[in-house]
Amino acid sequence: MARQRLSAVVMTHPRRRAAAEKLALSAPPGLLRVVMDPDPTGTPSVLRTALAAWSAVDDGATHQLVVQDDMMLSESFFDRVRSAIAELPDAALALFALWDSRNGAAVRWGSMAGARWVGAVNEYFPCVAIVLPRTVAEGFVAYARPRLGGWPDDILMHRFLRTTGVPRYVAVPNLAEHQDHGSISGNAFRGPRRSVCFLPGDRPGAEGRTAPAPDALPFFKYGVAQCAVRIPGPGPERRLHLDTEQYLRGAGLPASLLRPPGAGPAAADVRGTWLTALAMGFEAARAGLRAPSTEPEAYAESVATIGTGGISNTSTEEHLARRREPLAEVARRALDAGREAAAHRQGPRPRRQGRRRGGLVWRAATNPLGEHLARRLADLREPSDAVIDLTRLQAAEPAVTIRAHDDSTPYTLTVGELYGPGCSRHTPIGRMVWDALRSHPVTVVGPPDADVHPLHVNDLADAVAAVLRTRPANHHLTAAPEKPCTAAELAQAVHDNVRPVPSQVAPDEEPGWHTPPGGAELPPGWAPCTGLPRGLHSFAQWLAYEGVLLEPS
Numbered sequence: 001m002a003r004q005r006l007s008a009v010v011m012t013h014p015r016r017r018a019a020a021e022k023l024a025l026s027a028p029p030g031l032l033r034v035v036m037d038p039d040p041t042g043t044p045s046v047l048r049t050a051l052a053a054w055s056a057v058d059d060g061a062t063h064q065l066v067v068q069d070d071m072m073l074s075e076s077f078f079d080r081v082r083s084a085i086a087e088l089p090d091a092a093l094a095l096f097a098l099w100d101s102r103n104g105a106a107v108r109w110g111s112m113a114g115a116r117w118v119g120a121v122n123e124y125f126p127c128v129a130i131v132l133p134r135t136v137a138e139g140f141v142a143y144a145r146p147r148l149g150g151w152p153d154d155i156l157m158h159r160f161l162r163t164t165g166v167p168r169y170v171a172v173p174n175l176a177e178h179q180d181h182g183s184i185s186g187n188a189f190r191g192p193r194r195s196v197c198f199l200p201g202d203r204p205g206a207e208g209r210t211a212p213a214p215d216a217l218p219f220f221k222y223g224v225a226q227c228a229v230r231i232p233g234p235g236p237e238r239r240l241h242l243d244t245e246q247y248l249r250g251a252g253l254p255a256s257l258l259r260p261p262g263a264g265p266a267a268a269d270v271r272g273t274w275l276t277a278l279a280m281g282f283e284a285a286r287a288g289l290r291a292p293s294t295e296p297e298a299y300a301e302s303v304a305t306i307g308t309g310g311i312s313n314t315s316t317e318e319h320l321a322r323r324r325e326p327l328a329e330v331a332r333r334a335l336d337a338g339r340e341a342a343a344h345r346q347g348p349r350p351r352r353q354g355r356r357r358g359g360l361v362w363r364a365a366t367n368p369l370g371e372h373l374a375r376r377l378a379d380l381r382e383p384s385d386a387v388i389d390l391t392r393l394q395a396a397e398p399a400v401t402i403r404a405h406d407d408s409t410p411y412t413l414t415v416g417e418l419y420g421p422g423c424s425r426h427t428p429i430g431r432m433v434w435d436a437l438r439s440h441p442v443t444v445v446g447p448p449d450a451d452v453h454p455l456h457v458n459d460l461a462d463a464v465a466a467v468l469r470t471r472p473a474n475h476h477l478t479a480a481p482e483k484p485c486t487a488a489e490l491a492q493a494v495h496d497n498v499r500p501v502p503s504q505v506a507p508d509e510e511p512g513w514h515t516p517p518g519g520a521e522l523p524p525g526w527a528p529c530t531g532l533p534r535g536l537h538s539f540a541q542w543l544a545y546e547g548v549l550l551e552p553s
Contacts, residue, residue, distance in 0.1 A: 002062075002089070004062045004063060004082070004085045004086050004089055005058075005060060005061045005062050005063070006031075006061060006062075006063050006064075006065055006078075006081065006082060006085065006131075007056075007057045007058035007061035007063065007064050007065065007134075008027070008031050008032050008033070008064070008065035008066075008067070008078075009032065009033045009034070009035045009053050009056050009064075009065070009066055009067070010023050010024050010032050010033070010034055010035070010066075010067045010068070010069055011035050011037075011049045011050060011052070011053040011066055011067070011068055011069065012034060012035070012036060012037070012049070012068075012069040013036070013037045013040055013044075013049065013069075014036060014037070014040045015040075016069045016070070017034070017036070019069045019070060020034045020069035021034060023067065023069060023071065023073070026073060027073070027077075027078065028078065031078065032067070033056065035049070035052050035053045035056050036049070036052070037049040037052070038052050045148065045149075046068075046127075046152060046153050047144060047147075047148055047152060047153040047156065048148060050066065050127065050144075050153045051141055051144060051145055051148075053066045054066060054132070054137045054138075054140055054141050055141055057134055057137060057138075061134060062085070062089070062133065062134055063085045063089075063131055063132065063133055063134060064131070064132055064134060064137045065081060065129075065130070065131045066127070066129075066130055066131075066132075067095075067128070067129045067176065068127075068128045068129070070128075070178060070179050071096070071128055071129050071176045071177065071178060071179065072176065072177045072178075072179055072200075073129075073175065073176050074174075074175045074176065074177075074198070074199065074200050074201070074202055075200055075201055075202075076175075076201075076202060076203055076204050077095075077175050077176065079204040080171070080175055080202070080204040080207065081093075081095070081131060081175065083204045083205070083207040084116075084117070084131070084171075084207040085131060085133075086207070087207045087208035088117065088167070088169060088207070088208070088210070089133065090133060090166070090167060091133075091166065091167040091168065091169050092120075092125065092130065092131070092132050092133075092136060092157075092161050092166050092167070092168045092169070093117070093130065093131040093132075093169055093170075093171065094120060094125060094126040094127075094129070094130050094168070094169070094170045094171065095126075095129035095130060095131070095171050095174060095175040095176050096126050096128050096129045096171075096174045096175070096176045096177070096178065096195055097126050097170050097174060097195065097196050098126070098178075098193055098194070098195070098196065098309070099194050099195060099196045099305040099306075099308065099309030099312065100219065100220060100221040100222070100309035100310055100312060100313075101123060101126075101196070101219065101221070102121045102122070102123040102217055102219055102228050102545070103120055103121055103123055103125075103126060103170050103196075104195075104196030104197075104219065104305075104309065105121075105196075105217045105218060105219035105228075106118045106119065106120065106121050106170060106213040106214075106217060107170055107171075107172050107173070107174065107196045107197055107302055108196065108197070108280065108302040108303065108306070109211070109213060109214050109217070109280075109283075109284075110170070110172035110211050111172050111173070111197060111292065111295055111298040111299040111301075111302045111303075112280070112284050112289050112291075112292055112299060113211040113289055113292070114209070114211075114292040114295050115172050115209050115210055115211035115295075116171070116172055116205075116206055116207050116208075116209045116210070116295070117169035117170065117171060117172060117207070117209070117210045117211075118169065118170055118172055118210070118211050118212070118213060119167075119168065119169060119170075119210070119211070119212045119213045120158075120168035120169060120170050120213070121213045121217060121228065121237070121239070122158075122228070122237050122238065122239050122545050122546060123158065123545045124152070124154035124155045124157070124158050124544070124545070125154055125157040125158040125161055125168060126154060126170070127153050127154045127157050128176070128178060129175065129176040130157075133166075136161075136164070136166055139160070139164065140156075140157065140160050143156070143160045144156045144157075144160070150438055151437075151438055152439075155544060162236060162237075169210060172197065172295065172298055172302075173195075173197040173198060173199045173202050173295075173297075173298040173301065173302070174195040174196065174197055174198045175202075176195070176198070177194065177195045177198040177200075178193050178194060178195065191312045191313040191314065191315060192312050192315070192316075192317055192320060193312070194305065194308075194309070194312070195305075196302055196305055196309065197298050197301045197302040197305065198301070199297055199298060199301060202297075202298075214283055214287065215229065215230040216228075216229050216230070216247065216279070216283050217229075217239070218244050218247075218275075218276045218277075218279035218280050218283070219276065220272045220273060220275075220276040220306055220307065220309060220310030221309070221310060221313075222310075222313050222534075222537050223268055223269070223272060223310060223311055223313070223314065224243070224272065224310075224534060224537075224538075225243065225244035225245065225271070225272040225273075225275035225276045225279075225310070226241065226242065226243060226244055226538075227242045227243070227244045227246075227247040227279060228240070228241060228242075229242055229247065229375075231371065238368075238546060239545075239546060240371060240372060240375055240421070241372070241421040241538060241541060241542045241546065242375065242376075242379070243458070244275040244276060244278075244279050245258055245275055246376065246379045246380075246458075247279065247379065248275070248278065248279055248282070249379055249380070249381060250375075250378060250379030250380075250381065251282070252345060253278075253282070253341055253345075257278070257337065257341055258275065258278070259271075259274075260274040260330065260334070261333075268311075269307055269310065269311045269323060269327060270307075270327065270330050272307070272310045272311075273306050273307035273310060273327045273330045273331050273334070274330055274331075274333075274334045275334075276306050276310070276331070276334075277303065277306055277330070277331040277332070277333075277334035277335045277338065278334040278335075278337055278338040278341075279338060280334075280335060280338060281334065281335035281336060281337065281338025281339040281340075281341075281342070282338035282339070282341055282342045283338075283342075284335075284338070284339065285338065285339040285341075285342030285343060286342050303328060303331050303332060303335065304324060304325075304328040304331070305324075306327065306328075306331045307323060307324070307326075307327025307328065307330065307331060308320045308323060308324050308327060311323070359383055359384055359385040359386070360374070360377060360378075360384065360385070360386055360387075360388055361386070361387045361388070362374055362387075362388050362389075362390070363387065363388070363389040363390065363391060364389060364390040364391040364393075365388075365390050367422070368421070368422040368546070368547070369390070369393070369422035369423055369457065370390055370422070371422060372420070372421045372422035372457050372461075373388075373390070373422070373457060373460065373461045373464070376457070376458055376461035376462075377461050377464060377465055380461070380462070380465050382465050382468065382469055384404070384468040384469070385404065385405040385406070386402055386403060386404045386405060386468055387402075387403045387405075388400065388401075388402055388464060389401040389402075389403070393415070393418065396514075397414065397514070398414070398415050398418065398514055399412050399413060399414045399415060400412075400413045400415065400460070400464060400479075401413075402464060402467050402468065404468065404471065407471070409475050410475065411467050411472075411475045411476075411477060412475065412476050412477070413463060413464065413467060413477050413478070413479050413523070414476075414477070414478050414479070414480075414516050414517060414520065415455050415460055415478075415479045415480065415514070415516065416452075416453030416454060416455040416478075416479065416480030416481065416484075416514060416515075416516050417429055417452055417453050417454050417455060417513055417514050418455050418457065418460060418514070419433075419454055419455070419456060419457070419535065419536075419539050420456040420457035420458065420530075420535055420538060420539045420542070421457055421538055421539065421541075421542035421546070422457055422542070423457065423539065424547075425543055425547060428445065428452075428511060428512050428513055429454060429490070429536075429539070430539075430543070431443070432490065432491060432494050433494055433498055433536060433539050433540050433543060434543060435501070436494050436495070436498040436499045436501050436540070437498060437499065437540055437543060437544055439499060439501055440501065441501055441502045441503060441504045442491045442494050442495065442501055442502075442503045442504070443503070443504050443505070443506050444487045444488055444490075444491050444503055444504070444505045444506070445487070445506050445509045445510070445511040445512070446487065446506070446507065446509060446510065446511030446513075447487065447507065447511075448486060448487050448488035448491075448505055448507075449486050449487070449488065450486060450487045450511060450513060451484040451485075451486065451513075451515065452484055452485055452486065452487055452489075452490050452513055453480040453481055453484045453513075453514070453515060453516055454481065454485065454490065454532060454535070455479055455480055455481065455528065456528065456530035456535040456538075456539075458529075458530050458535075459479065459528040459529060459530050460479055462526060462529070463477075463479035463522075463523050463526050466523035466524060466525055466526035467523050469525075470523065470524040470525060472521075472523065472524050474521050476520070476521075477520065477521055477522065477523050478516045478517065478520035478521065478522060479516075479522070479523065479526070479528075480516040480520075480522075480528075481528050482522075482527070485532070487511065487513075488503075490532070491503040493532040493533065493536055494536055496533065497532070497533045497536045497537050497540075498536055498537065498540045
């Protein structure tokens, strides 16, 4: 095995030079060098400083380590890093993952598998503490330099590593912890940003023990239990973005198990923690993973951060400290319940492939939007025989045509301004979310007081299900919110739930809003249930982590 040599820097801005120098002094003498933002008076840019850090590789070094100035390192940090690059010399190694992220969920899975490193998933690749082979670091500099002013460094890192086929792993447990000293890059709005699993006294060893991420990855973020489910097939990894409750219903778990035990409705943090850990236990049992005999401390810590990570965006440090142990106990009970549910579940796993799902035949559905709608209807588990045609969803007056096999007259379901996972960034709402993701101003096109009728993808699928279930006499229906918002209110919602960026008005441009016909009837028993905060966040996640794959690299 060739001998690996590590070069290491801490990147910083002059405003935080003292923190960077303190971190450098915590390392063995001379190992961590400080690299400054080359343009400290310019527009704040983590990527600009990162490019300087990745370019500062020592002569003769085989790997470059870059750490941001607000990190705390484990006691065995450098020993583990050196052991890891010896075992995984060609890989990109993330040494930290946030407690509410997809990669954090992968770390939890790795802890259940007794691994030391787990395969990274389709998301940004964490860059606050990261090691790259020298040639990969040089390649990233060449790739990212022309892209300054666009995506942040972690999104660009993910795209670069994916397109170049570099193996990507995340440490189990993490080797570094984030300390909130304020955010120069504008991430303070996210609340406390902590590691999914940080054990300061973790010892090096068995660094070649890796595990792939699972097909179904439950995580709890922004108060919502979610599940990223791999789409089978060739090409780059793609995942559907589902609510965890939807996923578990589709997997056949009874509704009674999806509610945390106890009298009365559960608090939102308890419910989100329960669903996430329930899905984790269910998937672990189906994969044959028992409670880990190796890395038990990592397993316990990663489970204990499910609940606090899921509510961190709206919580103080004090509140999270109070809720940590109660939510950890909820998670432990839910993990056991999920394992037990998998043990008692009979029959093969439901098939999720193909365009025919539960008696439904789809037309014009071979695209991300069709995949999300079809999966949502399949997971609702309402049997029906019908042809659902999405051809007109891209028309000037978008609509879905539904033809039941026992009814010669099709239903026409006109829709409002469709948004959410699977939708293009070139739609009016998509453009607003896309700009906010890249820290650009959100543009309100046309009159700010114009009515907008946002309709989330999940609500459209539910409207189709309502039509199939009720077979109403009226064959011309509408799926749209009963009360619209204004374009300015929509821009404010993007500001509040995607990224706090300014807005601007382009009054002379054509907005292109889709307005459903007035006075149209809604499907019986149906009303939209996805509020703008939750819906916009899910759309932003999909555009950043999945929709970005559809864009040129």
